[in-house]
Each structure stands twice: as structure tokens, then as C-alpha cells.
Amino acid sequence: MTDLTIFDPDVVAQYRISTQDVARVKQYVRLLRGDSAPELQDIARGGEVGTRLLLNRLVELRWLLTRDPLLLERERHEVEKLIADQQEILERSRSLAEAALLGLIAKRKRPWETRKVIRYRLIEKYYPGEGWQVWGTLYENCSGMFPQVKVLIRAIPDDDRRTGRHLDRRIVELDIGIEDGERIVDPSYPIRFRVLPEIRTIEGASHHEVRTRLWEVIFEEMEKRRAERRVEYDAPEPTYVPLRERSEKED
Numbered sequence: 001m002t003d004l005t006i007f008d009p010d011v012v013a014q015y016r017i018s019t020q021d022v023a024r025v026k027q028y029v030r031l032l033r034g035d036s037a038p039e040l041q042d043i044a045r046g047g048e049v050g051t052r053l054l055l056n057r058l059v060e061l062r063w064l065l066t067r068d069p070l071l072l073e074r075e076r077h078e079v080e081k082l083i084a085d086q087q088e089i090l091e092r093s094r095s096l097a098e099a100a101l102l103g104l105i106a107k108r109k110r111p112w113e114t115r116k117v118i119r120y121r122l123i124e125k126y127y128p129g130e131g132w133q134v135w136g137t138l139y140e141n142c143s144g145m146f147p148q149v150k151v152l153i154r155a156i157p158d159d160d161r162r163t164g165r166h167l168d169r170r171i172v173e174l175d176i177g178i179e180d181g182e183r184i185v186d187p188s189y190p191i192r193f194r195v196l197p198e199i200r201t202i203e204g205a206s207h208h209e210v211r212t213r214l215w216e217v218i219f220e221e222m223e224k225r226r227a228e229r230r231v232e233y234d235a236p237e238p239t240y241v242p243l244r245e246r247s248e249k250e251d
Contacts, residue, residue, distance in 0.1 A: 003046075004017065004018075004019060004022070006045070006046025006047065006050065007046050007047075007050060007051045007054060008048070008051040008101075011051050011055055011100075011101060014100070014213065014216075015055065015058065015059075015216060016216075016220070017054070017058065021058055022043075022054065024061060024072065025043065025054055025057045025058055025061060026040060026043065027072050028057060028061050028071075028072060029043070029057060031072065031074075031076055031079060032076065032079065032080070039053055039057075043057075051101070052098075052101060055097050055100075055101060056094050056097055056098070058097075059093045059094065059096070059097045059219075060090050060093060060094060062219045062223065063086065063089060063090060063093055063219065064079075064082060064083070064086065064090075065223065065226075066219065066222045066223065066226070067082060067086060068082060069226055089157060092157075093215075096212050096215060097212075099208065099212070100209065100212040103205075103206070103208060103209055103212070115203045115204060115205050116142055116203065116204055116205070116206075116210065117201050117202075117203055118139055118140050118142050118201065118202050118203070118204065118210050119139065119140050119178045119199050119200070119201055120137045120138060120139035120140070120178070120199075120200055120201070120202060120214065120217075121137065121138045121139075121178065121181050121195050121196055121197075121198065121199055121200070122134055122136075122137055122195070122196045122198070122200075122221065123135050123136045123137060123138055123153070123155065123184075123193055123194070123195055123196075124193065124194050124195075124196065125191065125192065125193050126191075126192035126193075126194075132194065133222070133225065134218060134221040134222055134225060135155055135156060135193065135218075136153055136154055136155025136156060136218060137153070137154045137155070137214050137217065137218065138151050138152075138153055138178065138181045138184065138195060139151060139152060139153075139154060139178070139202075139210070139214060140152075140178055142204075142207050142210055143207040144207065148172070149171060149172060150171075150175070150176065150177040150178070151171055151176060151177060151178055151181060152171075153167055153168070153171075154211055154214040154215065154218070155218070156218060163191060166186070166189065167184055167193075170183070170184050170186060171184060178199060179199075181195045182194070182195045182197075202214065202217065
């Protein structure tokens with residue numbers, strides 16, 4: 001079992017990295033690079049280099065698993081094809097992870113920096129044939145920009161920009177806050193959304209850190225829902241005991 005203490009503790013805490021995550025990353029690297037890949041040795045040593053490699057591969061793997069839950073059971077060429085198809089999003093995810101790592105390093109150099117507690121709510125989108133799935137978050141505006149806007153949206157980039165602009169317009173026009181966030185839903189819009197009632201909180205020293213953490217929250221919720229769907233509840237079948245009618249002779 002991998003000792004998590006060899007990695008940066010702040011990264012482990014922020015990304016909720018478990019020993020199972022490390023094992024999956026190693027399996028993923030072996031699938032792509034082979035058992036003797038130098039990357040495996042660097043991850044096994046931990047430290048700054050190992051943490052950076054682990055984090056980059058982890059955010060990449062988490063996203064790919066939302067596209068294909070059986071990814072680690074596929075052939076190498078199948079995984080490479082999925083990576084090519086998701087290249088734009090993966091590059092963005094890796095950039096966010098790298099920026100988050102640099103932000104954590106910078107934060108340790110600025111111990112006086114206060115952390116903000118931001119409220120947010122999950123947004124779900126209806127996918128035909130799949131049902132309601134986590135799509136993004138509605139969170140309090142902590143950007144320091146657009147003071148007239150109370151909330152902002154953080155979501156997976158699976159829709160065209162018109163959807164984002166439509167929701168942003170409703171936030172501004174209806175003066176939507178976190179408490180009445182469900183008003184963002186437009187019944188006449190062709191794409192169906194809903195805002196879950198639970199108001200959660202998240203911490204961050206900056207708007208960038210909050211957005212990075214919300215990105216992880218979305219992925220974590222996706223993985224959680226996927227795991228729940230895999231659980232099968234086997235209902236016991238009723239047991240029928242044949243009863244032989246007694247004949248008159250037996251009486």
C-alpha cells in the first residue's frame with residue numbers, strides 16, 4: 001500500500017487523494033507506458049516531482065472515468081483514442097491542476113492570507129436516456145469583479161456557449177442569489193436544468209482556488225453517482241412450497 005505521506009499533504013487534502021487513487025493512477029500509467037515507465041518510479045518516490053506527476057495523471061484519469069467507467073479494463077489503443085477525443089478538456093484540466101499546485105505553494109509563502117468560505121449549490125442537467133446528471137455548480141461571486149452579480153456558474157464544458165450566456169443573463173436580469181438559485185431554471189428553454197436545494201460550503205484563499213475546488217467537487221459528484229448506479233439491489237425471489245392436497249383416503 002502506498003504511503004500518502006510521501007506526497008504534498010496540501011495536495012492530498014485538497015484533492016482528497018486516497019491510496020486507491022494512487023493505485024488507479026499507477027494502473028493507468030502502466031496501461032499507457034508499460035511496467036518499466038520512469039513515471040512510475042517518480043511517483044513512487046513522491047516529493048515535489050512525484051506529487052506533480054500524480055496530480056496531473058489523477059485529474060486526467062478522473063475525467064476519463066466519467067466518460068468510460070471501465071477505462072482501466074480497456075486495451076491501450078482504446079484508451080489512447082478516448083484521450084485523443086477528450087484532448088481539449090484534458091489539457092484544460094491539467095492546466096488547472098498545475099495552477100492549483102502553484103497556488104498551494106504560494107499560499108504557504110503567504111500564511112497571513114485569509115481563506116474565504118463560499119456557499120454553492122449543485123446544478124443538474126437532464127440527459128435523454130440517462131436522466132439527471134451533475135452538470136455544474138452555482139456559487140457566490142467571490143471574484144472581486146461584477147459586484148452587481150451575486151452568483152456565478154462553474155460547469156463542465158459539454159454545452160455550447162449559448163447555454164452559458166442564457167443562464168448568465170437570467171442571473172443578472174432576475175438578480176438571482178444563492179438562496180433563490182432555482183430561479184435560474186427557464187421552463188421554456190430546450191435544455192432542462194434543476195438546482196438542488198442543499199446549500200453547501202467550500203473554502204479557498206482566492207477566486208481561482210475556489211473555482212479549482214468546485215471543478216473537483218463536480219468530478220467527485222460524478223464519480224459518486226456513477227458508483228451508486230453500479231450498486232445492484234437483488235430482491236429475494238419468493239419461495240414457493242408445493243402443498244399436496246390430502247386425499248379422502250388419507251383422512
